[in-house]
Amino acid sequence: xxxxxxxxxxxxxxxxxNGIDLELKPGEVHAVMGPNGAGKSSLSKxxxxxxxxxxxxxxVEYEVNFKKRKLLEMEVDERAREGVFMSFQYPLEIPGVxxxxxxxxxxxxxxxxxxxxxxxxFDFSDFVAEKRKMLGISEDLLERDINxxxxxxxxxxxxxxxxxxxxxxxxxxxxxDSGLDVDSLKTIADGISKVRAxxxxxxxxxxxxxxxxxxxxxxVHIFKDGKITKTGNKDxxxxxxxxGYKDF
Amino acid sequence: xxxxxxxxxxVPHDKKEASKVLASEYQFGFxxxxxxxxxxxxxxxxxxxxxxxxxxEPDFIRDFRLKAFATWKKMQEPTWAAVDYPPIDFQxxxxxxxxxxxxxxxxxxxxxxxLLRTFERLGIPLTEQKRLTGVAVEAxxxxxxVGNTHQKELxxxxxxxxxxxxxxxxxxxxxKKYLGMVIxxxxxxxxxxxSAVFSDGSFCYIPKGVTCPIxxxxxxxxxxxxxxxxxxxxxxxxxxxxxxxxxxCTAPMRDENQLHAAVVxxxxxxxxxxxxxxVQNWYSGDKDGKGGIYNFxxxxxxxxxxxxxxxxxxxxxxxxxxxxxxxxxxxxDNSIGEFYSVALTNKKMQADTGTKMIHSGKNTRSKxxxxxxxxxxxxxxxxxxxxxxxxxxxxxxxxQCDSLLVKDKCSAITYPNIEVKNNSVIxxxxxxxxxxxxxxxxxxxxxxxxxxxxxxxxxxGFCKEIFQKLPLEFSVEAVKLLELKLESSVG
Numbered sequence: 001x002x003x004x005x006x007x008x009x010x011x012x013x014x015x016x017x018n019g020i021d022l023e024l025k026p027g028e029v030h031a032v033m034g035p036n037g038a039g040k041s042s043l044s045k046x047x048x049x050x051x052x053x054x055x056x057x058x059x060v061e062y063e064v065n066f067k068k069r070k071l072l073e074m075e076v077d078e079r080a081r082e083g084v085f086m087s088f089q090y091p092l093e094i095p096g097v098x099x100x101x102x103x104x105x106x107x108x109x110x111x112x113x114x115x116x117x118x119x120x121x122f123d124f125s126d127f128v129a130e131k132r133k134m135l136g137i138s139e140d141l142l143e144r145d146i147n148x149x150x151x152x153x154x155x156x157x158x159x160x161x162x163x164x165x166x167x168x169x170x171x172x173x174x175x176x177d178s179g180l181d182v183d184s185l186k187t188i189a190d191g192i193s194k195v196r197a198x199x200x201x202x203x204x205x206x207x208x209x210x211x212x213x214x215x216x217x218x219x220v221h222i223f224k225d226g227k228i229t230k231t232g233n234k235d236x237x238x239x240x241x242x243x244g245y246k247d248f
Numbered sequence: 249x250x251x252x253x254x255x256x257x258x259v260p261h262d263k264k265e266a267s268k269v270l271a272s273e274y275q276f277g278f279x280x281x282x283x284x285x286x287x288x289x290x291x292x293x294x295x296x297x298x299x300x301x302x303x304x305e306p307d308f309i310r311d312f313r314l315k316a317f318a319t320w321k322k323m324q325e326p327t328w329a330a331v332d333y334p335p336i337d338f339q340x341x342x343x344x345x346x347x348x349x350x351x352x353x354x355x356x357x358x359x360x361x362x363l364l365r366t367f368e369r370l371g372i373p374l375t376e377q378k379r380l381t382g383v384a385v386e387a388x389x390x391x392x393x394v395g396n397t398h399q400k401e402l403x404x405x406x407x408x409x410x411x412x413x414x415x416x417x418x419x420x421x422x423x424k425k426y427l428g429m430v431i432x433x434x435x436x437x438x439x440x441x442x443s444a445v446f447s448d449g450s451f452c453y454i455p456k457g458v459t460c461p462i463x464x465x466x467x468x469x470x471x472x473x474x475x476x477x478x479x480x481x482x483x484x485x486x487x488x489x490x491x492x493x494x495x496x497c498t499a500p501m502r503d504e505n506q507l508h509a510a511v512v513x514x515x516x517x518x519x520x521x522x523x524x525x526x527v528q529n530w531y532s533g534d535k536d537g538k539g540g541i542y543n544f545x546x547x548x549x550x551x552x553x554x555x556x557x558x559x560x561x562x563x564x565x566x567x568x569x570x571x572x573x574x575x576x577x578x579x580x581d582n583s584i585g586e587f588y589s590v591a592l593t594n595k596k597m598q599a600d601t602g603t604k605m606i607h608s609g610k611n612t613r614s615k616x617x618x619x620x621x622x623x624x625x626x627x628x629x630x631x632x633x634x635x636x637x638x639x640x641x642x643x644x645x646x647x648q649c650d651s652l653l654v655k656d657k658c659s660a661i662t663y664p665n666i667e668v669k670n671n672s673v674i675x676x677x678x679x680x681x682x683x684x685x686x687x688x689x690x691x692x693x694x695x696x697x698x699x700x701x702x703x704x705x706x707x708x709g710f711c712k713e714i715f716q717k718l719p720l721e722f723s724v725e726a727v728k729l730l731e732l733k734l735e736s737s738v739g
Contacts, residue, residue: 048694051686080696092691095682096709105705106695113696145709162695 001025001063002047002071002170002201008057008226009046016042018226019058024170024201031212031237032205034223035245040205041089042226044172048086049076064169080106081113083169083200087159087176094146099158102146103128103165110166131164135191153184160191170201177204177211189214209237222248287344293317296444299344308424309416316433316443323437329600330629330661331569333542336507343445343478401461408453409464412480415451422453426484430513430550430577438509438571439546442478446511449480454489454520463719465494479510485520487553494722495526507542508567514549516556518580522549523559525718527726530566532597540568540597547574551583551609559586560603561717563726565733568597573631575604578612578640585614588714592730593626593658594737602631602663607640607673616647619711620662621730623654623737630662638669645673651681652710654737682710704731 002024009017016039024030032040046053047060049072060071064083071079094102108118119127128142135157147155156176163171173192177185189211196202196215204211212220212234220236221228222245229248230236240248287295296317300310325336402409408419416423433443454460485491495512508530514522524547533540543566549558560574576585587603605614614634622628634645651660664677684706692702707730708715715723 048690050690076690076693077696077698080694086694088691092685092688094688094691094706094709095680096712097705098709102692102695102697102705105701106692106697109696109698109701166695 001061003061003063004043004047004058005061006058007043007046007055007060009042009053009055011042011053015056016053016226017046020226020228022221022228024203026169026199026201027197028219029196029202029204029215029217031217031220031234032203032223033207033220033237033240038223039226040223041174043223044086044174044203044205047071047079047084047170047172049074049079051076062170077109078113080166080168081110085163085166085168085171087156087163087171087173089174089178089205091147091150091155091159093148093150095148097146098142099144099146100125100128100142103142103162106162107165128161128165131161134164134194135161136187137161152179153181156180157184157188157191160188160195164191164195167195168200170203171195172203172205174205175207177206177208185210186214209234209241212237224248287342289342290339291317291341291343291445295343299445299447302344303413303416305416306420308420309427312427312433313444313446316440317445319434320437320440320444323434323440325437329571329631330627331571331598331600333569333598336542338441341477341507344447405458405461406455407458407460408451410451412446412449412451412482415482419451419453422484423451423482426482426513426515428513429515430548431511431546436546438544439511442480442509442511442546446478446480449482449510451481452483452491452493454485454491456486457488458486459489460491463492463494477508479508481510481512482515483513483522483524484515485517485522485556487517488519489517490521490523492523492719493525494719495524496528506539507544509544510546512545512547512574514558516549516551516553516558516580516583518553519555520553521557521559523561523717524549524574525722526560526562526564527718527722527729528562528564528566528570529729531568532566532595533568535595541566542569543567543572544569545572547572548604549574549576549585551576551578551580551585551612553583554580554609555582556580557584557586559584559588559717561586561588561714562590562601563714563718563729564589564591564599564601565726565729567599570597570599570601572601573603575606576614577606577608578614578643579608580612581609582611583609584612587614587616587618588717589617590619590621590711590714590726590730591628591630592621592623592733593628594623594654594733595626596624597626598629599627600629600631602629602633604633604635605645606633606635606637607643607645608637609643610639610641611643612640613644614646616645616649617713618647618649618662619714620649620651620660621654621707621710621734622651622658622660623734625657627658628660630660630664632663633665633667634675635666636668636670636673636675640670641672643670643673645675647675647677649677649679650710651679653681653683654734655684700731700735703734707731707734 004020004022007017007020020043034040055072062069062071104124111118137157141154193215217234220232220234222230296313300313431439433440452464483493514524516522530541530543551558558576564570574587578585585605591599591601593599603616616632618630620628620630630649636643647664649662649664653660662679689702708727715727718726
């Protein structure tokens, strides 16, 4: 359970979140929509702990394994180890570090934190192979440096691969569906629905209802000027697709 | 000045064990503290003569020194390097200082906690921490130290591995033959100075056909304040022999002597191989760069005869100013020269480093892989020369220069020079510049990877080709050293 209370945040002194209240419960899928600059990406970055954002007011309560934690007081890596995940709208390229090594380091860091046994190179390769196939990712992509010379679609798939490997409790997916062709969109949506479980929360930040057709969200929130201006069910997404944001 | 030549197990199975070996060695070395005088500041012919007399050197060494001094007097301090420092007053230096008693403290609790944290992170054993910080340690003699056992093994194979002074006395014929063969006294300002006043150093000779069974390592046994300012190393590998030679250590080395001008000469005869690895972490000064060491080193190898190979691997992580170009002269046909380097600069450090590959033999090959990491306000220069002489038929060179910038204020510059006087050669050059950004670190952290691990991934990724060339134990320490140096810059 993730409870966001009256969250205000700014970047470079410019307010981007102006009082967000949101309650996310295990098993739910939430969609966040809204015009450009409404604060959708900012919300996911603040939740993940991006260093450029400053929280000026409000709090975020994170309940995991029957423990209540103040999320905003946790370091970025600790949030991740406790099950918070954000898929990047623009995934970073990291030359020199192989994708597979990156995944295994992250996976083992989380295992260690949660007291689970770490996996060796061989077991991990098998484990990843299964997830990789599910997302139609070629083996060669694992050997390559993180996101370096990946196509747009490959980068997005790689984000979802990371989610599938790390199996987070709360996942903010920031425009994962942008820039994908129809087939890739379906593959990614299938991938996400396989990771979806009774005990995790998925927040889809999107401009399109297409992905929502696959993942049928329980709630759709409309963001504007750093605030939630309306919350509804998935029909809301269809209305927006047709009418735009002017009435919200 | 006391240097101990010591030997370390080839590839230790267990790092702790290796540390134990080191620690016990130091205890052994600790008792041989020698007290003697230091010279007043200043340098003239009399001083040079006096150094030679104190060391009881034969005439040919004294003459070598005097000739070098005469040459040096006529030379100008080089100013072409892209480093910036106030002029050095060469008359304001004492050119002979005997090992000094260090200021002793009673326990580690009296030592700068920041320094202790560094030691801890580098996994330096307690005994050695005490040694480095000058805590009084009760000297314990082991009747048989591991070092001694190896020394015996080396002797049986005919390998000579001793201090330079000892070699001058015991093996004058070898010294006479090879001293200055690769780096003539007139080579450059600092090499000439070193040739005139060198304090001590190491000598190593591997006889024909012998593969040295262990990595040879010179490790300064006395605290940094007493290490040689003007060190001299000579390694000779006779026909068909091979040796791995390690120099330096990862522990931060402090020294009251700001100027260091060492000379290292390597000679490989027919079919011989020398791998020379250095990890250097001289004190680089405080945050404003004050008090750091100026490290002006001349290192060169000569592939004198056919089918020989010399490989330099260096991890440069210290010194306020580094001026260093380990080079190879490829004279023998089919000989191979390699240079693998990681140079890290942070704070106000300045490094102007690189290599020269001088091809004169046929079918000679050289490979240069240089990785520069600059952080904070530092300046990191790669300066290289690939020179192909007219007789170097079918020579080949591959050069790769990669720079990694951490944040905005630092700089990385490469000067890859090429001179070709033969049309049958193939030269390749690759270069990249990349940057560690806060966004990249955030990306890694957002997947559960700690800052420390993230920096380690990035550094390892960038330097893996070089680290692979280092002996295992050295490479583990080198990685940790770089991580430690960069964490404060990234975090």
